[in-house]
Amino acid sequence: MSEEKHSGGRPRDADAAASIKAATLKLVRERGYNKVSIAAIASAAGVARQTLYNRWSTKADLVLEAVFEETGHYADAPLHNPNKSCKLQLEAFLIQVFTHLKESGSPIRSLIAAAQDDPAFREALRERFVKPREVLVIDLLQRAQDQGELSRTRDVKMLSNFIHGAFWYALLNGEPVDARLARDIANEIFVA
Amino acid sequence: MSEEKHSGGRPRDADAAASIKAATLKLVRERGYNKVSIAAIASAAGVARQTLYNRWSTKADLVLEAVFEETGHYADAPLHNPNKSCKLQLEAFLIQVFTHLKESGSPIRSLIAAAQDDPAFREALRERFVKPREVLVIDLLQRAQDQGELSRTRDVKMLSNFIHGAFWYALLNGEPVDARLARDIANEIFVA
């Protein structure tokens, strides 16, 4: 069902996509998004330049896919853990996110940057990166309100903005995005 | 005293700097940062391309200066207004900042983006844009604590991060950065 029909012609090289994404991640981490050309990625992947254009329409698309291929799935992981307080669940979630960033922080910063001049790409980033995390956090905060751990007077949407905003702000300003930040954010959100 | 000494050689054309910055702002607002070439700025300013290179080492530097030349001073404006509650002062401050962004939001988004691939430039942006606003907000929050308007249990540094983070998050995600957001942020900070 997920297999597209192959109607004649040479089939796509299955290995190509993997080696391209690997080369993309490697180069972007080493040199930074803007210092990596499409030609350099193709060359590092041992692939013709056209092969990249066959599959991704822009460099941003490619990097987006490369970055979230491997690690994009953790967002589906069950955040709900009845044994822990919501505050600790939030902290644990942030630590999980920040750990991923330790490796891919630079590419993600680059993606956010690339999104600023390309509305279509900004939307893609929103769908794949931003919204899933917002949903998780908002759910968690609502659960906290249901369980009386968080006051019903708090605006969970704005709190979510505070949480994500705080880590974007640190990320984009080059400040450490680590366990300490996760704890400080969680503490301040659940302060009252 | 603030004038740099002129130690020989033809002095720089004072008009040139102004027309270059004006052309820069105009073009960046119209087309977006990455769609504007240095040659186009020079041409619009009626100036030789080399003249830009004589004064700014990168396009980011130029745009940074152009954006904050005119509006960078309002941060010095007295934020302290004894007749208003701190919450309203915060809201007023944010409205002021957001008003500026209505005009220069796109260039500033571009600057934040450009900073992600250039540590030196990120530092410059931090000094000229980020830090001054942090200082203002932190002072205000501390005053609020002194006056009993804000609980001493709150971490003003993290609250400042929430405030700035919330607006960066909205800005970079293409959501409205307006008076409503200012009010919502102020409300949530002073919620208790």
Add this chain to the structure above:
Amino acid sequence: MSEEKHSGGRPRDADAAASIKAATLKLVRERGYNKVSIAAIASAAGVARQTLYNRWSTKADLVLEAVFEETGHYADAPLHNPNKSCKLQLEAFLIQVFTHLKESGSPIRSLIAAAQDDPAFREALRERFVKPREVLVIDLLQRAQDQGELSRTRDVKMLSNFIHGAFWYALLNGEPVDARLARDIANEIFVA
């Protein structure tokens, strides 16, 4: 056999080479070598600038090829004509060379000039322009000696230098290089 193998990749546009060389000759004759920029040639040929760099490493190389493409072959023409005296054969040969110069004298002067600052290019010019003509003249003079038309005491290598030197000297000094010069040279060589 003389065709270079095509080992993958889009083949070079055959028309492009022709139109580039044509534009090169036209512009160099009109404006002079140093007044013609690579960009101007590309533009006149309706071709991207990079296409020129793909094929020739320097402007001198390009002009060299353009100048000798059309007319470089006459050197192969049989100089040996048993019905004429060697003196008249020399005169006819020089007239032939000088006629070519009437059209391309300016580009050739430019090539000689360009060769003075580029040893590699000087060698190329020697191979394509200088040596073939030396060989022809030396052969002719030796034939003249064999037939008793020229004394065996003469040094044909030096006489060849006299002949070519005289016409370079005239060419580079802006003096007429015409049939009269051809006759005068031939007369003086066969004077005795």
Add this chain to the structure above:
Amino acid sequence: MSEEKHSGGRPRDADAAASIKAATLKLVRERGYNKVSIAAIASAAGVARQTLYNRWSTKADLVLEAVFEETGHYADAPLHNPNKSCKLQLEAFLIQVFTHLKESGSPIRSLIAAAQDDPAFREALRERFVKPREVLVIDLLQRAQDQGELSRTRDVKMLSNFIHGAFWYALLNGEPVDARLARDIANEIFVA
């Protein structure tokens, strides 16, 4: 009489001209004419760039003066030496010229090259370098005819062209311009 009246204003620095010419010769010999910029000469001479423009209108003019300043006078030296045969006088003269070229050959090649794109400069070179040597050689050859050392049937103007042409040809083709060439030329001219 050769001193121009100085009617007010700071007089020109007398040392400047010397150090400029020295720097010019040094740099042109080291790097070649086209690889030397006016700015580099000024810098090497410890002089402002404008000072060069105050005195010479083009780089070619400057180099012309620099090259012939020191050695341009030998052409006035008496070539007539009754004790030697004209052939030996010619050989001695050529050796004298070629010795100068051993040091300044490269700049002179450059000057001939530069002249090809600048008629005014070609004329200047002709006056200062070409014609004086032609006159000397023609006089010598006429003396040789008067004394019976050279046949009256020879065209001394063309012989002069042969002589100068032969050495230009060698010079511009990168062949040795030395005592051996001087002897070979003299021998062949006086062959009969």
Add this chain to the structure above:
DNA sequence: GAATAATCGAGACGGTACGTCCTGTCTTCAA
């Protein structure tokens, strides 16, 4: 002695050209 005027060091300016790099498209051959 003061005014005048040309020169000098320094360096900005308008301009032209350079050679490199990159993007996205196209065109060939081979699989």
Add this chain to the structure above:
DNA sequence: TTGAAGACAGGACGTACCGTCTCGATTATTC
């Protein structure tokens, strides 16, 4: 039809020069 290879149009980049110009400072001559 895909892939490898590479040419092509187009455009931006940063650098290097050129010849001109504009400063402040200097150094003569002329008044």
